[in-house]
Every structure is written in C-alpha cells, then in structure tokens.
Amino acid sequence: MTQAPRGRWTTAVALLLLAGVYVRALAFTPTEIAQGPAQKIFYLHVPAAWSAMLSMALVGLGGILFLFLKDERYDRFAAASAEVGTVFSLVMLTTGPLWAKPIWGTWWTWDARLTLTLMMFFLFIGYQLLRGAVADPGLRARYSAVVGICGLVLLPFIHLSVYLFRTLHPRPIVLKPSAPSLPPEMLITLLVSFAVFTLLYIGFVVQRYAIGESR
Amino acid sequence: MSDLLRHAWLVARKDLQVEVRSRTAFTLALVFTALVLVVFEYGRDPTAVPTLDLAPSILWVTFSFAAVLALNRAFQAELENDALEGLLLAPISRHSLFWGKLAANLAFVALVQVIGLVLFVLFFNVPVWRVLGPLGATMALASLGFIAVGTLFSAMVVRTRFAELMLPVLLLPFLLPPLIAAVTITTQLLGGRPLSEVGGWLRLLAAYDLTFVTLATLLFPATVTE
Numbered sequence: 522m523t524q525a526p527r528g529r530w531t532t533a534v535a536l537l538l539l540a541g542v543y544v545r546a547l548a549f550t551p552t553e554i555a556q557g558p559a560q561k562i563f564y565l566h567v568p569a570a571w572s573a574m575l576s577m578a579l580v581g582l583g584g585i586l587f588l589f590l591k592d593e594r595y596d597r598f599a600a601a602s603a604e605v606g607t608v609f610s611l612v613m614l615t616t617g618p619l620w621a622k623p624i625w626g627t628w629w630t631w632d633a634r635l636t637l638t639l640m641m642f643f644l645f646i647g648y649q650l651l652r653g654a655v656a657d658p659g660l661r662a663r664y665s666a667v668v669g670i671c672g673l674v675l676l677p678f679i680h681l682s683v684y685l686f687r688t689l690h691p692r693p694i695v696l697k698p699s700a701p702s703l704p705p706e707m708l709i710t711l712l713v714s715f716a717v718f719t720l721l722y723i724g725f726v727v728q729r730y731a732i733g734e735s736r
Numbered sequence: 737m738s739d740l741l742r743h744a745w746l747v748a749r750k751d752l753q754v755e756v757r758s759r760t761a762f763t764l765a766l767v768f769t770a771l772v773l774v775v776f777e778y779g780r781d782p783t784a785v786p787t788l789d790l791a792p793s794i795l796w797v798t799f800s801f802a803a804v805l806a807l808n809r810a811f812q813a814e815l816e817n818d819a820l821e822g823l824l825l826a827p828i829s830r831h832s833l834f835w836g837k838l839a840a841n842l843a844f845v846a847l848v849q850v851i852g853l854v855l856f857v858l859f860f861n862v863p864v865w866r867v868l869g870p871l872g873a874t875m876a877l878a879s880l881g882f883i884a885v886g887t888l889f890s891a892m893v894v895r896t897r898f899a900e901l902m903l904p905v906l907l908l909p910f911l912l913p914p915l916i917a918a919v920t921i922t923t924q925l926l927g928g929r930p931l932s933e934v935g936g937w938l939r940l941l942a943a944y945d946l947t948f949v950t951l952a953t954l955l956f957p958a959t960v961t962e
Binding site: 640654670671672674678679685 | 885888889892893895896897898902905906908909910912913916917920936937940943944947948951952955958959
C-alpha cells in the first residue's frame, strides 16, 4: 500500500473512533456537577489542543532534522504537520470560546494558555504564508525550517511571560504532580479521545505528506 | 574569535556608513515614530485616560512598530546589484556577517529609540528622568533578542513576495514576551517602584536575549548559504 491510501484508511478509522468518543462522552460519561453539559466539550477541546501542540513540536523537529540531514522528506513532513496543526488549532480556538461563554461568562480572555495557543495559530499561519511566498523549493525548505524552529523555541517564553502576567485557566487536572483529580470514567473518555486525536493527526499528516510527494 | 568580531565590526561599519551618508531610512524611521506618537495623542480621550497610565503602552507600541519597519531595511540594500553575493563571497564567516548586521540594526534602533524617548517626554510630559538608567537598560534588554530574530527573518523575507507585510506577520509573535516584560517594568518604574521588584522580568528578558541571539546566530547560515 502506498502513502495516500494508508493515510486515508488511518483517517477513516480515526473518524469512526471519533464518533465512538462522542457517544461515550455524551451517553456513557457522567455529567460534571458544576458545569453541566458544557463540560462535554472538554473531551474535544483538550485533545485538539494536544494534537495542535504535537504538530508544532514536530514542525520544529522536522526543521531541525532537515537542516542537519538536508533530506527534503523532513521538510515535506514539517509542511504537512503545520497544515494539520492549523486545523487542530482552529478546532481548539472554536471549541474554547463556546465553552468559555457559559462557564467564564466571556468568549475570550487573555490568559496564558489562550494567548499561547492563539500565537501558535498565528505561527502556523505565518509559516504557511512564508512557504507560499518562496518559489524556490530549496530556499523554501530552509526558510521554513528556520521559522519552525524559532516558533517552537518561542512558545515557552510566551507561556511564561503571560503566565507571570495573569492567568485564569483551569489548573492542570491530569498532568500534575499528584494523582489526576478526574473521576475514572471521565479520565478514560479523555484518554481515549487523546489517542483518537493522535491517530487523526497521523492520518491527516500521512495524506498531506503523500500530496506533497506527488507534487 | 577576534577575527569573528573584527569582521562583524567591518560589516556593521559598512552598514552604518551607508546609513550616515544617505540618512533616508533613519529620517523615515524618525518621522514615523513622531507620527505614531501623534496618532496616540489623538487616539485616546485625555480626560478619561491619564497619560501616565497609558505611557508604557504608547512608548512600547511606538518602539515596536518603528523597529519592525526598520528591520526590513537591513537586507533590502544588499539585494541591489547582488551585493549580498559579494558579501557571501567575502572570506568572513556567516556568523560575523550576522553579528555585523545585528550590531548595525541595534545601533539604528537604539538611536531611533533614544530620539523617540525624547519626543515622548516632550509630547506627553512624562517624568522619565528619575528612572532614565533603569529605563535605558530595559530598552536595551527588550530590544536585543527581538532584533536578533528580526535580523534573521529579514535576511529571509527580502527574497520573498510581500516582504513588507511578511516580516511583521512572522515577527510580531516574537515581540510578545519582550513587550509584556518591558511594559510591566516601565509601568513599575514610572510608578516609582524600585527595580528590585521587577527582578523576575529582567531575568526573563535576559533569558530571552541569550536564547534568541544564540539561536539566530546558529540558524543564520541556513538562510544565506546556497
């Protein structure tokens, strides 16, 4: 099997599993007492954020590998990852305000993680605009590697500076020193959703990579 | 090492010499800075917002815009008559070339900032003289890392389409950490707070500078080597 059908199959399986996540989240996971049904978006929002950050990390890593090994496959991979990351960022940036309006009472707030993810979205967009504006493939690969690496290094600084400035986001509930403060049913739904979103990321990237290869 | 610095100095001196002789970019940046300050004066209701509350924002937004516009200039000049080819053929390392460009940009931006600060005091009557030392240090710390990334990116975007718009779009996310730190520090300083209260922010700026000057130095060869 070549790249493209492999990617299509992975995506199809992931989408099917995503439907399963919806069913499990809506019908078989208890509703949170304080937030009510609005909390269900959590199972979509957080995994989408995870996939977006994974994309960004791999765009940066792809850039480093390209600059060291001069193998254009890494560049094609980074480009695919950036495009997929843009989509996941958009999912995250859409589901976030939908949840925030009823719970926080505002669509948007300049909290550390919100600012971080918005900037990540802009970095993805800038990365792709740059790719579109350079005609020479060799030049394009080197330029995008540089921007990808710088973007990856920038994100911790943005997080730290906005975090020192002010923050309102829910505290970490899964990845924290003590045990996760989430009931087991909710945790399982979340973890399954994480796995499905990762699979979705792989499916999308493999397909997009195949398109890049055929060009 | 001494060769590296000597070559960097030669590149910087060349850039500054061109600047001193033509003065076009400098005049443009200065007039632009003055005009942004005027825009700020009329972009607010002076009876509703006290000048001192808005002063750090006015100062830093003006500096940011001026810096981003000034950065486009650094490699634009090298495109004419393929001057960049000549520079790359010269027996100097790529790192010297980058540091020279960075030093020239820093000198350029620093001069615009100093005159911008004078105009700011003149127009808005903000008493900065008491805190001139710490404010100057903040300006230097907040500019170094950002100008390093800007120099790196400007070497790339001059060879793309829409260079004038591409640079701000790529660069402004990188402005965020130094901007937040600089505005916070400036607010504290103008409010008469001691510098010791903003130690964390100064360390953040120093870490940012160190990281991005190093990273930009390492990545620069990838942007010019054929």
